[in-house]
Amino acid sequence: xxxxxxxxxxxxxxxPAPHAQKEDAMLLQKEMINRNYHExxxxxxxxxxxxxTFVPGNLNELVMCFDFARSLPETNALxxxxxxxxxxxxxxxxxxxxxxxxxxxxxxxxxxxLGGEIGPTGEKLPTPDLLLLSYTGCFTFMKWFELIRQKYxxxxxxxxxxxxxxxxxxxSMRDYVVKQLKQTVIPxxxxxxxxxxxIDRLRQYMKESAKAEDDxxxxxxxxxxxxxxxxxxFGAVYYIGPIFTAFRGTPEATQYYDVLRREIDxxxxxxxxxxxxxxxxxxxxxxLVVEGPPxxxxxxxxxxxxxxxxxVVVTSTYAKVxxxxxxGFRHDPxxxxxxxxxxxxxxxxxxxxxxxxxxxxxxxxxxxxxxxxINSIKSCNSFSAGQLLMLREVExxxxxxxxxxxxxxxxxxxxxxxxxxNRLESYFQMIKQKRSVAGVTAGH
Amino acid sequence: MTTVQQIxxxxxxxxxxxxxxxxxxxxxxxPGRKAIGYMxxxxxxxxxxxxxxxxxxxxxxxxxxxVIQGDAYYQSYxxxxxxxxxxxxxxxxxxxxxxxxxxxxxxxIRNLSGMWQILFKDKYVRYIDVPQNYLDxxxxxxxxxxxxxxxxDLGRLAGKPISDDALRASIAVYNDNxxxxxxxxxxxxRKPWQAPTSEVYLVIRAGMILPPQEHTQLVRDYIAAVxxxxxxxxxxxxxxxxxSFCEQPPLGLIKSIEMSGCYVVDDDFGLIHRWLLxxxxxxxxxxxxxxxxxxxxxxxxASKYDEKKExxxxxxxxxxxxxxxxxxxxxxxxxxxxxxxxxxxLQDVLSKQKxxxxxxxxxxNTGQMAPIREQAGTFADxxxxxxxx
Ligand code: SF4
Ligand code: SF4
Numbered sequence: 001x002x003x004x005x006x007x008x009x010x011x012x013x014x015x016p017a018p019h020a021q022k023e024d025a026m027l028l029q030k031e032m033i034n035r036n037y038h039e040x041x042x043x044x045x046x047x048x049x050x051x052x053t054f055v056p057g058n059l060n061e062l063v064m065c066f067d068f069a070r071s072l073p074e075t076n077a078l079x080x081x082x083x084x085x086x087x088x089x090x091x092x093x094x095x096x097x098x099x100x101x102x103x104x105x106x107x108x109x110x111x112x113x114l115g116g117e118i119g120p121t122g123e124k125l126p127t128p129d130l131l132l133l134s135y136t137g138c139f140t141f142m143k144w145f146e147l148i149r150q151k152y153x154x155x156x157x158x159x160x161x162x163x164x165x166x167x168x169x170x171x172s173m174r175d176y177v178v179k180q181l182k183q184t185v186i187p188x189x190x191x192x193x194x195x196x197x198x199i200d201r202l203r204q205y206m207k208e209s210a211k212a213e214d215d216x217x218x219x220x221x222x223x224x225x226x227x228x229x230x231x232x233x234f235g236a237v238y239y240i241g242p243i244f245t246a247f248r249g250t251p252e253a254t255q256y257y258d259v260l261r262r263e264i265d266x267x268x269x270x271x272x273x274x275x276x277x278x279x280x281x282x283x284x285x286x287x288l289v290v291e292g293p294p295x296x297x298x299x300x301x302x303x304x305x306x307x308x309x310x311x312v313v314v315t316s317t318y319a320k321v322x323x324x325x326x327x328g329f330r331h332d333p334x335x336x337x338x339x340x341x342x343x344x345x346x347x348x349x350x351x352x353x354x355x356x357x358x359x360x361x362x363x364x365x366x367x368x369x370x371x372x373x374i375n376s377i378k379s380c381n382s383f384s385a386g387q388l389l390m391l392r393e394v395e396x397x398x399x400x401x402x403x404x405x406x407x408x409x410x411x412x413x414x415x416x417x418x419x420x421x422n423r424l425e426s427y428f429q430m431i432k433q434k435r436s437v438a439g440v441t442a443g444h
Numbered sequence: 445m446t447t448v449q450q451i452x453x454x455x456x457x458x459x460x461x462x463x464x465x466x467x468x469x470x471x472x473x474x475p476g477r478k479a480i481g482y483m484x485x486x487x488x489x490x491x492x493x494x495x496x497x498x499x500x501x502x503x504x505x506x507x508x509x510x511v512i513q514g515d516a517y518y519q520s521y522x523x524x525x526x527x528x529x530x531x532x533x534x535x536x537x538x539x540x541x542x543x544x545x546x547x548x549x550x551x552x553i554r555n556l557s558g559m560w561q562i563l564f565k566d567k568y569v570r571y572i573d574v575p576q577n578y579l580d581x582x583x584x585x586x587x588x589x590x591x592x593x594x595x596x597d598l599g600r601l602a603g604k605p606i607s608d609d610a611l612r613a614s615i616a617v618y619n620d621n622x623x624x625x626x627x628x629x630x631x632x633x634r635k636p637w638q639a640p641t642s643e644v645y646l647v648i649r650a651g652m653i654l655p656p657q658e659h660t661q662l663v664r665d666y667i668a669a670v671x672x673x674x675x676x677x678x679x680x681x682x683x684x685x686x687x688s689f690c691e692q693p694p695l696g697l698i699k700s701i702e703m704s705g706c707y708v709v710d711d712d713f714g715l716i717h718r719w720l721l722x723x724x725x726x727x728x729x730x731x732x733x734x735x736x737x738x739x740x741x742x743x744x745x746a747s748k749y750d751e752k753k754e755x756x757x758x759x760x761x762x763x764x765x766x767x768x769x770x771x772x773x774x775x776x777x778x779x780x781x782x783x784x785x786x787x788x789x790l791q792d793v794l795s796k797q798k799x800x801x802x803x804x805x806x807x808x809n810t811g812q813m814a815p816i817r818e819q820a821g822t823f824a825d826x827x828x829x830x831x832x833x
Contacts, residue, residue, distance in 0.1 A: 026595035040798060097791065099784040101521070101805075106785070135749075139551045140556025142576070143750055143785035149753050150789045158749055162586070164547065165557055165571025180577050319535055352571070378521045381781060382549040384557045385526065388517045393562060407521060 006212030009035065013261060025260040029241060030366030032256065034121060036070070036246050041123035043069035049193050052128040052411040055322045057136030057161055057344035060250040061205035062329065064191035068247040073126060073144070077108035079120035081296030081410030090411055094360040102410040103140045103379040110147060131191045132185070136161040137349030138382040161186025167355045169345045177341035198427040202332035210330040215257035216243055217325050219264045223314040224367055227284040229267035231274040233313035234303040276307040286431055289363045291317045291390065292383050295407040298415045305421050318358065320348040349382045357393050364398045364421050370431045372402040373438040379409050381385050401434055403427040448669045451662065454714035455646035455759055458653050466653050467540045470498050481538060482545040483529070484690040485717040485745055487572050488591055488734050493656060494606045494614040495598040500541060501621040501652025501716065505527045507809040523779040524807045525691035526556050534563060542601065543568030549690060549747045550782050568601055570594060576749040578739045578782040587735045590652060596714055604807045611730035618725060621656045624663040625717040629710065631667050633767040636707035637677040642699045648714040681824035684769045686710040686760060686790070687759060689745055695803050701773065701819040705824035709767040712745065720745050746782035757793030764799055770827045773820065774803035800827060
């Protein structure tokens with residue numbers, strides 16, 4: 001499914017140079033991500049064990065308690081996508097017998113392994129010592145790690161997060177997750193790493209997480225301002241990078257979010273719009289909510305279709321894919337295991353359809369959005385199955401126009417720039433028309 | 445005694461009736477009766493039955509249903525069963541159901557559970573989660589709690605709580621049904637020329653509609669009747685068919701596989717009838733026993749986690765050996781994540797065991813049988829050549 005992206009500080013081509021502090025956060029983030037890839041590449045020679053796990057429901061604080069170097073295969077796939085390497089990997093995996101119909105993240109990962117496991121930064125990634133199968137919000141996760149286990153014989157431990165079928169987290173669901181942590185996950189991690197579990201160490205990491213989460217929420221909610229100082233989709237994927245992956249719970253991540261929050265607060269005070277790869281966005285013409293992950297292989301081109309038209313995404317469900325924090329959840333050092341359970345259970349794709357629709361309608365209202373755009377991802381049934389109903393429901397409930405485009409995560413064969421651009425342009429027209437009609441009606 | 449022809453006519457009629465008249469008739473026979481639908485692969489039907497309700501398997505619209513409204517809810521890259529199921533719901537064909545159960549099988553069915561909540565607000569809708577942790581004290585306790593919620597909900601819907609004794613009686617009913625279905629599978633494997641899969645399939649599908657006791661009788665009647673027939677034995681290749689546990693292939697496709705020279709000696713159609721591998725004890729705490737059966741003695745299927753690498757494909761290989769199959773056909777619905785993600789792993793296991801296989805995809809409304817017949821035919825020929833060599 002997910003995340004993080006590392007961003008080179010934007011090149012100010014047309015507009016004045018971005019705020020200096022912006023570069024601080026960007027550089028910090030870039031440094032963190034590169035360092036993590038290097039740590040991974042050298043983990044085994046430094047005597048460290050490697051754990052791989054997924055973004056939604058990732059237990060970074062817990063994994064760190066056992067000194068594991070941390071690998072996130074979804075991130076590797078998307079980084080390879082952004083570097084235009086994923087197309088070949090996917091085709092290699094398909095040649096190796098994987099169906100054209102299944103998620104391309106899986107195939108990009110398997111293709112990378114077939115190609116000698118050369119990671120996105122060019123360094124060889126190690127075979128994980130442990131696959132922590134956090135089965136949260138996506139069926140494919142289970143098969144993905146079974147496939148890796150089949151090929152590489154890695155030790156695998158399952159953490160099954162039950163789905164919020166009734167739109168709530170019950171005590172029985174929470175107990176189930178906590179018991180798995182106590183009885184299977186933690187003992188396995190102790191055995192594989194040789195490190196004894198220390199709950200106070202976990203609490204310490206969780207304290208850091210909660211601080212960073214406060215700052216992240218503040219950054220993401222800054223988009224309620226007019227103009228929005230951030231882009232809550234294209235920009236947000238950079239902001240969520242550290243927290244949804246190998247860094248949540250580290251002091252570096254806390255520091256990153258602190259720096260980022262200050263930068264964004266400053267932009268709010270100065271009434272500035274979001275920074276794009278081509279500098280600061282001049283005029284905010286459209287405010288959108290987006291549902292669904294972005295396309296990574298043409299990420300810049302995709303983003304440009306928005307900022308060229310003055311469209312800013314004020315918030316997105318994708319920015320919640322590794323954890324929904326804006327309705328109050330924080331990692332809680334006083335109830336460490338229960339709070340890890342609630343974190344997994346609360347992930348966006350672990351919410352049922354009525355909850356997801358409610359959340360979007362609430363966003364439309366709170367962020368004063370002009371409409372909803374759904375980017376439907378071919379790979380991802382977890383996100384995509386049912387999105388057309390979502391579109392109808394949100395339109396019905398908010399009275400605001402919604403639009404639907406289709407692409408894929410890391411398969412360049414499924415990104416049709418011309419189609420998407422056309423669709424977006426007519427959508428922006430539609431919003432404009434709706435506005436003028438509303439204006440006329442209001443005038444009467 | 446009923447003849448094979450009479451039995452098959454009855455099964456065919458049940459299979460073709462997408463208005464579920466048999467369910468309506470069952471309900472009309474006694475006031476207050478309720479029916480609860482379920483999708484593939486597995487739900488503990490014992491609980492529905494113990495509530496005095498009729499569990500009804502909803503296995504898509506097949507190739508006879510024209511899907512119009514359902515298509516408006518799904519992108520082209522999503523399988524067909526959720527579309528045809530919605531179509532049936534939106535056109536009133538499922539009005540006879542008082543509720544729907546959506547098992548945790550894949551993200552499409554999972555999301556459909558929420559869509560159902562939105563679209564059919566007056567119906568009981570529940571997503572049935574099953575554990576992927578197989579310790580009694582962990583996954584077991586969770587699963588018992590899930591079943592308990594279903595039990596209480598259905599008790600409320602029925603107007604009286606479901607007692608332990610009612611549950612035990614229903615467990616006994618389904619134990620017997622499972623025995624009958626196992627007898628049928630064993631009979632087909634012994635004499636596949638007598639009990640062709642195109643018939644066995646319809647007998648199995650009848651179990652999605654009929655009350656369990658009636659279905660058990662039907663299965664036994666079929667075995668008895670078909671054994672009296674004198675049907676020609678052919679030199680076909682014996683194959684196990686796998687991957688068709690959810691969206692079903694059209695009947696024509698099953699016939700095509702047989703006509704191409706294959707005897708299907710095991711399959712995963714209607715897996716719910718054989719999900720639990722043996723008897724569930726009728727003594728003791730019924731939910732605990734159902735849970736134990738699920739955790740320790742249930743079938744393997746793509747949506748169920750294999751704890752150890754060595755477990756992958758174990759039952760498939762066992763089935764090949766047990767039923768004396770010579771090869772495996774992977775028949776999966778297009779865009780089916782569980783079946784298609786599982787397939788390479790199973791193929792790997794089969795390769796290591798030197799068991800030949802072939803693979804294709806279908807949709808429930810696939811119309812073009814020729815390519816599949818050709819592929820299955822070539823496969824059957826190669827098996828025969830192989831065994832002759
Ligand atoms: S199916 Fe969706 S959520 Fe699952 S791994 Fe693929 S992209 Fe991620
Ligand atoms: S056919 Fe496959 S993907 Fe489609 S609903 Fe069934 S299990 Fe899910």
